[in-house]
Amino acid sequence: MVTTAADTNDGPPVVEERSRSPFRLAMGRLVRKKIAVIAMVILFILYFTGIFAPLIANHDPNKINLRISQEGPSSEHFFGTDRAGRDLFSRAVYGIRTTVIITMVGLLTGSLFLGVTLGLLTGYFQGIFDAFVMRVGELVSAFPDILLIILLAATLRPRIVDFVRNIEDWTGIDGLVSSGAADFFVISVALLPLSWFGMMRLVRGQVLTLRTMPYVEAANAIGVSTPRLMFTHLLPNTMFPIIVSASSGLGAIAGSEVILSFIGIGIQPPHPSIGRMIADVTFQGGGLVSVLRNHPEQLLTPILIVFAFILCWNLLGDALNDAFNPRTR
Amino acid sequence: MLGYIIRRILWAPVLLFFAALFVFVMGEFAPGDPIEVALGQSYTEERAERLRENRGLNQPVPVRFIKYIGNAVKLDFGESFSRPDRSVWELLAPKLKVSGQLFLAGISISIIFGLPLGYYAASKQGQWIDPAIVGSTLFLMAIPVFFTGPLLILIFGVNLGWLPVGGWDGLFSTRIILPALVTGIPGIAGLVRMMRASTLEVLGQDYIRTARSKGLAESVVSRRHVARNALIPVLTILGFAIAGLFSGSLITELIFGIPGVASFALDALFARDFPVITTLALIGAGMLVTVNLLIDILYAAIDPRITYD
Numbered sequence: 001m002v003t004t005a006a007d008t009n010d011g012p013p014v015v016e017e018r019s020r021s022p023f024r025l026a027m028g029r030l031v032r033k034k035i036a037v038i039a040m041v042i043l044f045i046l047y048f049t050g051i052f053a054p055l056i057a058n059h060d061p062n063k064i065n066l067r068i069s070q071e072g073p074s075s076e077h078f079f080g081t082d083r084a085g086r087d088l089f090s091r092a093v094y095g096i097r098t099t100v101i102i103t104m105v106g107l108l109t110g111s112l113f114l115g116v117t118l119g120l121l122t123g124y125f126q127g128i129f130d131a132f133v134m135r136v137g138e139l140v141s142a143f144p145d146i147l148l149i150i151l152l153a154a155t156l157r158p159r160i161v162d163f164v165r166n167i168e169d170w171t172g173i174d175g176l177v178s179s180g181a182a183d184f185f186v187i188s189v190a191l192l193p194l195s196w197f198g199m200m201r202l203v204r205g206q207v208l209t210l211r212t213m214p215y216v217e218a219a220n221a222i223g224v225s226t227p228r229l230m231f232t233h234l235l236p237n238t239m240f241p242i243i244v245s246a247s248s249g250l251g252a253i254a255g256s257e258v259i260l261s262f263i264g265i266g267i268q269p270p271h272p273s274i275g276r277m278i279a280d281v282t283f284q285g286g287g288l289v290s291v292l293r294n295h296p297e298q299l300l301t302p303i304l305i306v307f308a309f310i311l312c313w314n315l316l317g318d319a320l321n322d323a324f325n326p327r328t329r
Numbered sequence: 330m331l332g333y334i335i336r337r338i339l340w341a342p343v344l345l346f347f348a349a350l351f352v353f354v355m356g357e358f359a360p361g362d363p364i365e366v367a368l369g370q371s372y373t374e375e376r377a378e379r380l381r382e383n384r385g386l387n388q389p390v391p392v393r394f395i396k397y398i399g400n401a402v403k404l405d406f407g408e409s410f411s412r413p414d415r416s417v418w419e420l421l422a423p424k425l426k427v428s429g430q431l432f433l434a435g436i437s438i439s440i441i442f443g444l445p446l447g448y449y450a451a452s453k454q455g456q457w458i459d460p461a462i463v464g465s466t467l468f469l470m471a472i473p474v475f476f477t478g479p480l481l482i483l484i485f486g487v488n489l490g491w492l493p494v495g496g497w498d499g500l501f502s503t504r505i506i507l508p509a510l511v512t513g514i515p516g517i518a519g520l521v522r523m524m525r526a527s528t529l530e531v532l533g534q535d536y537i538r539t540a541r542s543k544g545l546a547e548s549v550v551s552r553r554h555v556a557r558n559a560l561i562p563v564l565t566i567l568g569f570a571i572a573g574l575f576s577g578s579l580i581t582e583l584i585f586g587i588p589g590v591a592s593f594a595l596d597a598l599f600a601r602d603f604p605v606i607t608t609l610a611l612i613g614a615g616m617l618v619t620v621n622l623l624i625d626i627l628y629a630a631i632d633p634r635i636t637y638d
Contacts, residue, residue, distance in 0.1 A: 139347050144613040146576035147594075151352070151610040154598050155359040162360075255473065259576060262475065263583065263595055278475045282584060292483045303476045311471035318467070 026240070029323040036319030039312040046308060049093055050100030059087035061094045061272045070295055079301045082280060092301050094272040098261070099254050099309060105188045106253040110195030111246050118196070119203025119238075120230050124211065130204075137197040145194055149256065152190040153265045160186050180271045187266055191256055195249055202245050206238040240324040244317055251313030258306045277302040334626050341622045348614040349401060352607045353394050359603040406608040411600040417608045421593070425612070428589035430500045432578045434509035436571060439516025444563070446517070447524025448556060454529065462521065469518035474577045478511045478584040495586045508585045512578045519570050520563070528559040561632050568621040575613075 020028075030036050049056055059077070065085035073080045079088035122130035140148070164182040167173070210216060211234075219233050260266035261275025262282075269276060281291050281299045291298055365372060381387050388396075400406070406417040450462040485507060486494030498504045531537065532555060540550045579591040590609065597605035 139344060139351065142344050142348050142614045142618050143610055144572055144575045144617055146579060147610045147613040150594060150598060151355055151606055154601070154606050155355045155603065158360040158601075159358070251471070256576075258473065258475075259580060262580065263591075265598060282475070282479070292479055293487070299475075299479060303473065306473050307471055307476065310473070311468065314467060314471055 023239070026320075026323045030319060033319050033323070035315055036323075039315040039319070042308055043312045043316065046096055046305075046312075047100055050097040053093045053097040057087075057090035057093040059090040061086060061090040062270045063087070070298075072295070073297060080295065080297050082277075082298055088277075088298065088301055091272045091277055092274070092305060095274040095277055095302065096305060098267050098271065098273040099257050099305075101184060102187055102191070102257040103250050103253050103309075105184065106191050106195055107246060107250060109188060110192045110253075111199045111249055112242075114192070114196040115199025116203050116235070116238075116242060119200040120207055120234060122200070123204040123207025124226075124230060124234070126208075133200070137200065140193045140197055143193075145256070146259070148193055149190045149260065150265060152193075153186055153260065156189060157182075157186045157265075160189075180267055183267045183271070187257065187260060190260070191253060194256060195253060198249065199242070199245055202241055203238050206241060207234055210234055210237055244321045244324060247313055247320055248317030249313075251310040251317070254309040254313065255306065274302045274305050278306075334629055337622055337625050341618050344618055345615060346398065348618075349398055349611055350394065352611045352614075353397050356603050356607040357390065359607075360601070401611065406611075407604045409597075409605055410602040411597070411605075417604050421590075421605070421608060421612070424588065424590045424593045427497060427587060428578065428582065428591070431505065431508055431512060431582065431587060431589060432575070434500065434505055435512025435574060435578055435581075436516065438509055438513030439520055439570070439574065442513070443517040443520025444524050444560070447521040448528050448559065450521065451525045451528035451532065451559075452551070459525075463525065466518035466521045470515055472514070474511055474515070474580045475584070477514055478508075478581060481507050481511060497587045497589075508581045508587060511581045511584070512574060515577055516570055516574045519573065523563050523566055523570075524559065527562045528555060530562075531555050531559045534558075561628070564624060564631070565628055568617075568624045571620060572617055 063086060065081075068077070068081050068085045069083055071077060071081045071085075077087050077089060079092060082088055082091070118133055122133050143151075161182045164185075216229070216233060219229050224233070257266060258273075258275040258278070261273040262279045263275075264279065266275055267273045278299065281302075365377070386393070397407075404418050406421075409415055409417050409420055412420060446462060450459045453459045482494045485492045492507055493504045494507065496504050537550065537554055540554050541547075545554075579589075579594075581587070582589045582591040583595075594606065594609055596602075597609075
C-alpha cells in the first residue's frame, strides 16, 4: 500500500521482458521495492534464527540462576536476564523457534493443504460437496476466533496428550510428551479454523471464474484428465492470490500463537515461547509498571519480535499484491 | 429485498443450531465425568448412579442434545463444574456485562477515529498526508495489544499520572479510558483503510462529478454524496471488524486486571470447567451471528440495489 514514485516508474514493457514468465516479472517488481526487501530480510533472519536455534542460543533457555536475576544486557547475556536469572536472548531465540514451527505447520496444513485442495475441489465440482463445505465454513466463522480456539485447545489437549502417551508406551519411544510434540499438534489443530476457510473461499472463487475460460474448455475437449486439469491448468493460475493471502495469513497465525501462549494454553512451560515471555513479565508479582520502569528490555524484546513477525508478513503481503497486480493499486 | 431479509432471518437460527450441536459434541468429547466432579470426595457408585438419573445423563445422546437446546434457548446452560451450586449463566452474566461495556467502548473509539480519518486520508490523496496515514495504519495493525497496553500505562498512568492504570468502575469512569483505547486502536487502523478505499471509489463516480458541476457547495457534496455512499461498503465489513477486535479485548482485560469474561474463561480452562467454556463459545457465536444478521438487514435496507440472487 505504501507506494512510492519509484514503483510507478515501471514504464511500458520492455521487449526483453516478454520472454520472462509473469512470476519472474512480478518478482522483479517485488525486489525493486525497498520495504518488501527489508521485510524479506527480517523474515529470513527470524526464520533462520528459529530453525538453527540450538546453534545460535548461547545459554540454556530454561536454566534458572537466581544469582544473576534481572541483570541488564551484557556481553554474556545479550538481552539481560529475567527474574529467575534465565538468559533472555536464548529464551527469545527458542521462543522464535516455537512461532516459526507453528507458522510453518499452519501454512502447510491449514492454508495450503486444506484451503487450496478444498478450494480446487469445491470450485471445480460445485454441487452438494461445495454447498456442504461452504456451510461448514460458515459455521466455523460463526464463532469468535479466540473462543473457538480456546474450546478446541481445552477439549483436545487432554485427549491428544493421552494419545501421545499411549504411543510412547506402545512403541517404547520416550520423551514425545516432554518434547512438546503434543502441544505443537494441539495448537496446530486449534489454529486450523483460522486459516483454511479464507484460503478455500479465495481459491474457489478463482476456480469458478477460470472454469469458464476457453483454455479450460479446450483442455476438457481434448480429454485431459480431471486431476491433471486441476493441478497443471487451474492451480498455477490461482498461484498469485494464494501467495498474497498466505503471506498476510502467516502474520495472523504468528499473532494467534503468541496470544495462545500468553494466556497459557499454547506451548506449555518449560518450553520457551514469545507469548510466555510476555506473560512472565505482565503477570509477575512486582507488576507490569515496575518492570517497564526498571527493566524495559524484558518486555521490549519479546514484543518487538511479535511486532516484526506480524508487520513483516503484512508488508510482504501488501508488496506481493502490488507486484502481482501492478495495474490495480 | 424482503425475500433476502427473510432468508437471512431464517438461516441464523439454523446456523446457531449447528453451532450448539458442535459445542455439545465437543463437551461430550471433553475428558472428565461431570458426576465425578460434582460428587468429589463423597463419590460412590450408587450415588453417582442416582445423580445421573436425576440429571438425565442416562438418556441417549440425541435426547440430551434436544434438552440442551431447549434449555439453552432459556439461557440455562447447566451447572458449572467448579462451582456446582451456581448455574453457568448466573456466573457468566455479570462478567459478560463488564466485557460488553469495555468492548462497546473500544468499538466506539475505533469508529469515532477510524471513519473520519479514512475519509480525510482519501480527500488528501496525492499529498504527503495520505500515505503517512495509510503507512501508520500498517504499524498500528501490527502492534500487539501486549505492547500498546503497557506503553499507555507507562505514559498516561505512571509518567503523567493522568489516568488510573487498572481495575474496573463501570462504563462512566476514567478507568475505562486506557483499556478502551487499547482495544480500539487496531480497529482504528482497519477502519481507516476500508473507509479510505471506499471513499476513493465513490470520489471517482460520475454522480460526484454531476453534483459538483451543477454547482453544489463542496461541503454538501462531501457530506451528502461522498460520505454517505462511502459508508455503505464499510458497513458490511463492520461485522468482521468487530469480531477481529474481540481477542484483543480479552487480552486487554487481562493486562488491566478487568473482572470480565477473559479471566473467568481462563480460570474455567485451568479448572477444566467445560460447561463454562462451551457456553462461552456458544454465546460468542450467538452474538456474532446476531450482529452479522443485523448488519445484513441494515445493509439491504440502506442500499436498495442489493438483492443477492
